[in-house]
Amino acid sequence: MTARERIAGNVANYVDERTGAAAWLKKNLNKVFPDHWSFMLGEIALYSFIILLLSGTFLTFWFDPSMRHVVYEGSYQPLKDVEMSAAYASTLHISFDVRGGLLMRQIHHWAALIFVAAIVVHLLRVFFTGAFRKPREFNWILGVALLTLAIVEGFLGYSLPDDLLSGTGIRIAHAIIQSIPVVGTYLSFFAFGGAFPGEVFIPRIYIVHVLLLPGIFLALITVHLMLVWYQKHTQYPGPGRTEKNVVGYPLMPVYMAKAGGFFFIVFGITAFLGAVASINPLWLYGPYTPGQISAGSQPDWYMGWLDGLVRMSPPLETYLFGKTISWNILIPGLIIPGIIFTGMALYPFIESWITGDKREHHLLDRPRNVPNRTALGAMSLTFMVIAMINGGNDIIATHFDLTINQIMWFSRIGIIVLPPLAFVITKRICLSLQRKDRELVLHGRETGRLVMLPHGEFIEVHEELSPAKKFALTQHEQPAAIELVKEDARGVLNPKGIRAKIQARLSSANAENIAKPTAAEVKELESGHH
Amino acid sequence: MSKELEPLSDPGLPEHIHRKADIDPIAAKRAERQVAILFSLSAVGTLLFIYSFFFVNEDLFIFIPIMGSTNAQQLGIGIGMAASLLFIGFGAVHWAKTLMPDQEVIAERDELKSEQSDRDEFVKSAKAGAESAGLGRRPLIKRSLAAAAGLAGLPAVLLLRDLGPLPGNSLNETSWKSGTRLVTDPGDRPIRPSDLEVGAVAQVMPELAPGKKRTLENIAKDAVLLIRLRPSEFQLDAERFSWTYEGIIAFSKICSHMGCAVALYEQSTKHLLCPCHQSTFDVTRAAKVIFGPAARPLPQLAITVDADGFLIAKQPFTEAVGPSFWERKS
Numbered sequence: 001m002t003a004r005e006r007i008a009g010n011v012a013n014y015v016d017e018r019t020g021a022a023a024w025l026k027k028n029l030n031k032v033f034p035d036h037w038s039f040m041l042g043e044i045a046l047y048s049f050i051i052l053l054l055s056g057t058f059l060t061f062w063f064d065p066s067m068r069h070v071v072y073e074g075s076y077q078p079l080k081d082v083e084m085s086a087a088y089a090s091t092l093h094i095s096f097d098v099r100g101g102l103l104m105r106q107i108h109h110w111a112a113l114i115f116v117a118a119i120v121v122h123l124l125r126v127f128f129t130g131a132f133r134k135p136r137e138f139n140w141i142l143g144v145a146l147l148t149l150a151i152v153e154g155f156l157g158y159s160l161p162d163d164l165l166s167g168t169g170i171r172i173a174h175a176i177i178q179s180i181p182v183v184g185t186y187l188s189f190f191a192f193g194g195a196f197p198g199e200v201f202i203p204r205i206y207i208v209h210v211l212l213l214p215g216i217f218l219a220l221i222t223v224h225l226m227l228v229w230y231q232k233h234t235q236y237p238g239p240g241r242t243e244k245n246v247v248g249y250p251l252m253p254v255y256m257a258k259a260g261g262f263f264f265i266v267f268g269i270t271a272f273l274g275a276v277a278s279i280n281p282l283w284l285y286g287p288y289t290p291g292q293i294s295a296g297s298q299p300d301w302y303m304g305w306l307d308g309l310v311r312m313s314p315p316l317e318t319y320l321f322g323k324t325i326s327w328n329i330l331i332p333g334l335i336i337p338g339i340i341f342t343g344m345a346l347y348p349f350i351e352s353w354i355t356g357d358k359r360e361h362h363l364l365d366r367p368r369n370v371p372n373r374t375a376l377g378a379m380s381l382t383f384m385v386i387a388m389i390n391g392g393n394d395i396i397a398t399h400f401d402l403t404i405n406q407i408m409w410f411s412r413i414g415i416i417v418l419p420p421l422a423f424v425i426t427k428r429i430c431l432s433l434q435r436k437d438r439e440l441v442l443h444g445r446e447t448g449r450l451v452m453l454p455h456g457e458f459i460e461v462h463e464e465l466s467p468a469k470k471f472a473l474t475q476h477e478q479p480a481a482i483e484l485v486k487e488d489a490r491g492v493l494n495p496k497g498i499r500a501k502i503q504a505r506l507s508s509a510n511a512e513n514i515a516k517p518t519a520a521e522v523k524e525l526e527s528g529h530h
Numbered sequence: 531m532s533k534e535l536e537p538l539s540d541p542g543l544p545e546h547i548h549r550k551a552d553i554d555p556i557a558a559k560r561a562e563r564q565v566a567i568l569f570s571l572s573a574v575g576t577l578l579f580i581y582s583f584f585f586v587n588e589d590l591f592i593f594i595p596i597m598g599s600t601n602a603q604q605l606g607i608g609i610g611m612a613a614s615l616l617f618i619g620f621g622a623v624h625w626a627k628t629l630m631p632d633q634e635v636i637a638e639r640d641e642l643k644s645e646q647s648d649r650d651e652f653v654k655s656a657k658a659g660a661e662s663a664g665l666g667r668r669p670l671i672k673r674s675l676a677a678a679a680g681l682a683g684l685p686a687v688l689l690l691r692d693l694g695p696l697p698g699n700s701l702n703e704t705s706w707k708s709g710t711r712l713v714t715d716p717g718d719r720p721i722r723p724s725d726l727e728v729g730a731v732a733q734v735m736p737e738l739a740p741g742k743k744r745t746l747e748n749i750a751k752d753a754v755l756l757i758r759l760r761p762s763e764f765q766l767d768a769e770r771f772s773w774t775y776e777g778i779i780a781f782s783k784i785c786s787h788m789g790c791a792v793a794l795y796e797q798s799t800k801h802l803l804c805p806c807h808q809s810t811f812d813v814t815r816a817a818k819v820i821f822g823p824a825a826r827p828l829p830q831l832a833i834t835v836d837a838d839g840f841l842i843a844k845q846p847f848t849e850a851v852g853p854s855f856w857e858r859k860s
Contacts (some may be wrong), residue, residue, distance in 0.1 A: 032637040099583055102601075103608045135642050168790055171804060175788035177854035188674040190693040192683060195700060196789070210602040240543030246637045247543065251653055254630045261622025268616030275608020276597060290717065290750035291733060291783060295805045302648045310788070311807045317825035317854060324858040328823045329788065362639060394808065404808050405821060439539075467541040473539045491611065519538050 001149055033255050034235035034248035038125045043259060045118035046225075047266040048111045054385040055108040056210065062098055064090035065206035067199040076283055084162075084287035087202050091161040092283055103445065112154050114270060116302040117148050125346075129364035129376055131234045135358075139227045144345045149213060151302050156209040158280065158300055162202055165280075167288025168297050170201065172310075177178045179329040192313065204394035223493035226451045237363045237475050239468040296394055305384050308391030309336055340424045341379075356482050367439070369476045372510045372514075378426035379419040382477065386415045427512075434514035440465060441517045443527055474516050481508035534591050543634065551628050561628035575613025582606025609807035638802035643662045703857070704736075704751045706831060712756065712780070712841040720840040723776050726758040731795045733783060736843070751851055752789065753783040754831055756841075759800065762816050770816050773832035773844065780831040780843075783853040786810060787824035789853045802828070826854070 015023045032038075072079050074089065076096045094101035094180035119170055123143055123269055134141035155173070161164045174196050178188040193200035203425040232246050241247050249255055273279075285294060299307050309332035316327035343350075349374065352358060367374040389396065390411035397404045444462035465473075487493050494500050550557040559630060583602055590602040644652075665672050710718045712734040734754050738744060761777045773779075780801070785792045790806035795813075801820070802811040809822030817828035829851050833845035850858050 028640050030637075030828075032635055040820075099588070099603065100607050102604050103611070133697060146700070169789060169807065172788045178853055178855045180782075181855075181856050185697045185857055186857075189697045192689065193694040196750050197746050199695075200694075231642060232637075239541045240636070241538070243637050246639060247634050250630070250635060254626050257622050257630060259624065259628035261619045263620030264615045264622065266619075268612050268614075268619055271608060271615055272612035275612055277604055288744055288746075289725075291735075291753035291791055293805050295794060307807075313823040315809075315819055315823055315825040319859075322578075322859050323856055324854045325856070326825065326854040330852070394805065408754045408822070409809065413721070458546050468544055469540075471538050471540055491536060526776070 009091060013473040014496065027393040028229075029250075029252040031251045032232075032246045034241075034246060036236055039233065040262065041118055041122035041125055044266055045115055045122055046271070048115035048118055048219065049221065050263070051111040051267055051270055052108060054117060055104050055111060056214075058104045059101075062090055062094045062101065063087070063160070063206075064201045067162065067197070078186065079283065079286065082287065085202070086420045087106060087160060087162040088287045091163070093289070094170065103271075103274050103429075105274075106277070106279050107270050109158070109275040109279045109355075109382045110277070111270050112157060113279075113301060114266075116147075116150050116154055120148055120302075122521075123147060124381075126376070128367045128374060129234070129365055130361065130370060130373065131517045132348045133361040134352065135231055135360050136227070136234075139211055139224055139231075140348050141345050142220055142224045142227075144341060146217070146224065148341055149216060149220075153209060154300055156205045156213070159177050160202060160206060160209065161280075161282050162288050162505075163282035164285040164288050164292060164294055165282065165297060167197065167290075168293055169287075169299055169303075170197065171290065171522060172307075176264060176329055176333045179326040179333070181323075181325055181330075188250060197288070213271065217470060219500075232362070234362050234364050237366070238472045241363065243360070243362050247275070267414070296398070297394065298392065301388075304391035305387040306333065306337060306391070308389065308393070308411065310395060312387075312390045314407055315410075323476065326484050354503060354510055355479055356503075357479065363475075367479075368430040368433040369513070370425045371434075374430050375423040375427040379423040382422040383415060386411055386418060390415075396461065431512070431514055433514070438514055441470050441473050442521065470522070476516070478513045478516060479507075479511050483506045543636070546633050549628065549632060551846075552632075557788060558629065561624070565621050565625045565629070568617050568624060570617075572614045572617035572621065575610050575615075575617060579607050579610030579614060582610055585586070616799055640759070653810070662681050674686045697857075701852075701855055702853060704847055705748055706736050706752065706754075706846045708837065708845045709841060710843045711836070712754070712833065712843070713737045716765065720723050720838075721756075723758075723835065723841060726756060726778060728758050728760055728777065729797050730758050732756045732814060734780075734841075750789070751784065753796075755781050755783045755792065755802070757795065757800075757802075759814065763800070765815050773830055775833050776837060778833065779813065781813075781827075781828040782831065782835045782847065784852040786819075786826040786828055786851075787822070787853060792828060807819055 012022070064086045069083055070086050070089050072082050072084055072089050072092065074080075074093050076092055076098055079092065091105075094105055126140065128144065140516065155169070159170050159173075164170040174188055177191060178184045188196070191201065191202075191204070192198040207245070233248075235241050235246060235248070240412045249258075286292075298304070310329065313328045315330045316331075317324045318327065346410060365373075384385075390407065393404050393411070396407055444464040447461045447463045448487065449461045450458055451461055482504050484500060485494050496503075536846055540564065551561045573627045581689055582605075586602070586606050588604040591599045592602045592605075594600050595812050608661040631821075636750075639740070648855070660666065701750055713720055713736070715733050715735045718738070720737065721732070721734065732755070734756050735749070736752050736754075736815065757780075758776075758778045761774070763777075764771060764774065764779070768772070781792075783791050783793070785804045785806065787804065787807055787809050790804050792802050792804045792809075794803040794805055795801075796803065802813055802817065803809070804811075804822070804824070807823050809819040809824030810820050811824070812820050816830055819825065820826060827850050833841055834844045836842045
């Protein structure tokens with residue numbers, strides 16, 4: 001035994017005698033993870049979060065979250081002797097007078113944009129492949145909660161520097177709070193410590209941004225990952241992969257090296273962006289004052305849809321019994337986002353109610369094989385994209401020489417008309433792709449080779465798929481519709497009445513599929529042709 | 531529930547194909563060297579970082595295509611840091627892909643559900659626990675505990691009461707009183723009508739009592755926009771017309787939608803536009819909303835001139851300025 005082995009053995013022995021970790025580690029070092037590029041998306045979100053913690057901690061060493069008035073004396077000449085808040089002055093100090101300060105600020109901002117983007121793309125992957133199905137509904141809900149918090153955390157973060165742009169964002173948040181019926185005025189006075197903007201809002205959101213929310217993030221992310229670990233990862237269907245196994249690489253060493261290496265790659269790319277791509281150059285905006293604004297005010301990308309919805313809202317306000325309700329703020333600012341996020345959180349339960357499927361699923365769906373879900377996803381995405389386009393309507397107008405009115409009316413009409421259209425088109429595309437799969441399995445791949453037969457007929461040679469490919473294209477289930485039971489054998493009406501009717505209706509829409517080839521059909525063709 | 535017919539049979543995992551480095555020692559050696567080179571490049575990045583941090587002048591700007599004039603120190607430490615991280619990542623991934631085992635293995639999934647006996651046991655012990663606590667038999671304890679626990683949440687909420695003052699009537703009030711002079715912002719100089727040409731726009735504030743300082747809270751409610759048109763261009767009723775002075779009309783600059791500064795004035799159309807959500811107000815028709823999400827016109831301030839010929843407010847705003855709120859009348 002070498003000296004090194006002896007020392008390692010002693011350390012391991014010391015730890016195990018006090019924790020009993022060896023038994024757990026023995027089992028888990030060889031844990032198998034399936035390999036697919038799309039499983040990387042959640043990893044990007046996790047790594048961005050770590051980058052945010054590191055770069056954010058660096059920034060707190062200099063940032064002064066105070067709205068106390070100071071006169072700027074730093075090295076950025078255009079703002080010299082300008083009166084501003086300590087928050088803005090310290091942000092300028094980080095940007096111009098701390099070595100690497102601007103780099104860390106930009107890394108932090110880029111990481112935040114990537115964090116939310118990675119969560120969204122990860123969520124789309126989970127949605128379109130059906131990874132949220134039993135037993136992973138809890139993790140889906142945790143994911144929706146994390147996305148919601150990430151958006152809030154991002155907004156609070158870019159509101160901290162108290163520059164003209166971020167102050168305008170806070171102004172809008174203030175108006176949303178104030179628009180809440182009955183309690184809005186009180187809530188806004190409590191949140192801002194009095195009239196807008198007051199002197200306490202930035203210190204308050206600072207502690208939420210650097211302590212409260214990151215703490216909640218840590219807790220939720222831990223549970224999210226523990227559940228992934230415990231329930232084992234889902235896998236894409238294919239030969240050798242079943243609902244009862246996991247096929248992939250062991251954690252030690254392949255996955256550790258790949259995942260660890262990938263963390264450095266994500267960090268490196270974020271650092272590269274921070275080095276070369278300017279983001280939020282807030283010294284150009286000047287300090288916040290409620291009487292000024294810059295044209296082309298834009299929030300960070302993940303708030304764009306919300307801003308777009310507010311922009312396209314019709315000018316609706318009602319005055320009843322001396323009270324005002326601002327529907328033009330409430331509907332786009334609170335009600336629609338509320339519906340979107342609640343609907344998202346409940347979706348696994350809605351789908352399992354429609355399909356009547358209460359079994360566990362560890363094999364992922366190919367999106368085309370679940371046309372209704374895929375179409376629903378495309379529909380929701382279309383809604384969000386149009387909202388987001390409208391959020392940038394002023395920028396689009398100036399870049400493409402359009403008027404804001406044209407874009408606004410396109411959005412107002414489009415957000416109602418285009419999502420259902422996207423649903424229908426996506427469903428058709430899915431069914432066509434199913435048809436193509438069926439064709440491939442039964443008649444093979446077109447090779448492009450034309451052959452003249454002895455009697456002069458030309459045919460194109462089709463090449464039969466490999467058994468593995470054939471299996472991959474036919475392994476999925478095709479659900480049958482739930483039969484509507486109007487009354488039972490003794491003539492008693494179904495007590496669920498209308499609910500059963502809706503369920504049967506949705507389930508029959510869900511069961512619309514192109515029949516996949518069966519073994520019998522394949523066999524028949526094979527015996528006929530060859 | 532699925533109309534499952536006989537599916538095609540599963541051919542099982544495909545046979546494992548060895549990589550070049552698995553069978554060829556030369557290829558393996560080459561991969562090893564490549565990994566080592568990648569790790570060394572990371573070290574070069576760290577050196578660049580250190581060099582830029584200590585030895586590059588912080589006032590040195592260099593020209594980089596696309597980026598333009600760039601601070602050399604920030605760029606150097608940024609690129610150095612990025613390289614030091616990236617190449618560790620590239621090295622590790624390359625190592626895993628070329629030299630670590632790439633044979634897929636199969637692990638069985640255990641059922642998540644507990645054994646039925648464990649479940650039964652759990653229910654039994656949970657019931658026994660509840661039984662021995664006697665919650666079911668002693669409703670008085672149960673109810674009083676529920677009530678007490680509910681009430682105990684109250685202090686937590688009440689403690690937040692002092693987060694801010696009650697709004698009172700403050701949202702309906704601004705610093706504008708009848709006779710308040712309009713002063714320039716910035717500059718705080720009183721204004722005569724002749725200071726504004728036809729077509730001109732100016733931001734003004736109410737004149738402060740001597741020695742007082744303007745707060746951001748004041749600006750958030752007091753900011754006013756002066757616009758001068760030809761009197762004949764107005765389409766106002768008699769009352770609103772009397773609030774103008776020689777073609778000068780004054781509106782609250784705080785958007786009636788969400789409180790942004792309504793700062794974009796288009797001289798040719800005489801429209802005011804809010805850059806936040808594009809609510810558009812027609813100046814000639816008392817800032818009537820002609821486009822966008824705002825539901826109310828900008829409040830108009832009645833103005834006239836005092837004995838010295840300076841512009842003053844005739845009266846306070848007749849309605850609350852800024853975004854709507856529940857208690858707002860009208």
